Amino acid sequence: MIYFMLFISFFRIGLFTFGGGYAMLPLIEKEVMNNKWMELDELVNFVAVSESTPGPFAVNVSTYVGSVVGGVFGAISATLGVVLPSFIIILLLAKCYDKFKESKIVNGCMNGLHPAVVGLIAAAALSIGKSVFHISTETIVSSSGVLTSIGIIIVSIFMLYKKSNPVWVICVSGLIGIVSGYLLE
Template sequence: MIYWQLFSTFFEVGAFTFGGGYAMLPLIQQKVQAHHWISTEDLVNFIAVSESSPGPFAVNISTYIGQMIGGMAGALCATLGVILPAFVIILLVARCFRAFQRSRIVRGAMAGLNPAVVGMIAASLYSIGRQVLFPHGLAIASGDVVQLFCALCILGAMLALMKKGVHPILIICMSAVGGVVFGFALHLPV
């Protein structure tokens, strides 16, 4: 039963979201929390691990969630569910490429999807960012020093990435080391 739920849930996510993994985040968050599979905090952690791991983001996060819920069989079901719709769509598009390429309707639909994808990514950024940076709201409390430090680190990483010549892997490694050092300095639970 759980394997079918994992497959069908992630099949729906893969079938009804365009624009890649970040555009899938609101639907993933909604579906996973509706099933009460993982907490919001675990989802945020899975997002961080999925982004840091090699491979497509949506495949990584579905695999991690599937493994946590149903072990290796759950990981396989969730992964197949999220990739199968794209695989089938690509097969169909490849078969009818010439007709799709010239169609004004398809070009118009794709042009209409672009703003929707940007909006979904922005919604993900807002939802996850708010939970990560300001879990208690905007009120300044003693525990918010950690969130303020994290926000400043994110801003610094964004500025470093915008500067040409700074490799993203360097930012990831520096962030990991900084997180460990900061965690030990504040004696945060592991």
């Protein structure tokens, strides 16, 4: 039963989300929290890990959630669920695209989806940001973690502004995080 729930949940997410993994993140978060499959902190930590692992973001997250909830078969169910809608839609669109590529209605729909994707990505950034930068009275120590995070953001923006390779940005950010983790503990 859990495998079917994982498949259906991630199938819905894959079916109703345009714009890739980051646009899916708010829906994944809602589904995971509603089903109590894992804690938000655990999901946020894996989002950070999936940023630096190869492969599509949505596939990495769905595979991880599926494996936590249902082991190997859970991972397979969730991954198939998130990938299958896109696969089916692309096959159908490829068949029909030549007929409709000049249509004003189709072009209008595609242009209308762009701001929606940006909104979904912004919602994901705010949601994850709230969790990452949350400071409570118990964890004031975490303020040094917040300062480190802000420092990493500034260094990353500077490196990207100077046209550094994104791989170097990821490596430097990870190194700063590891070093600050050891120094601030």
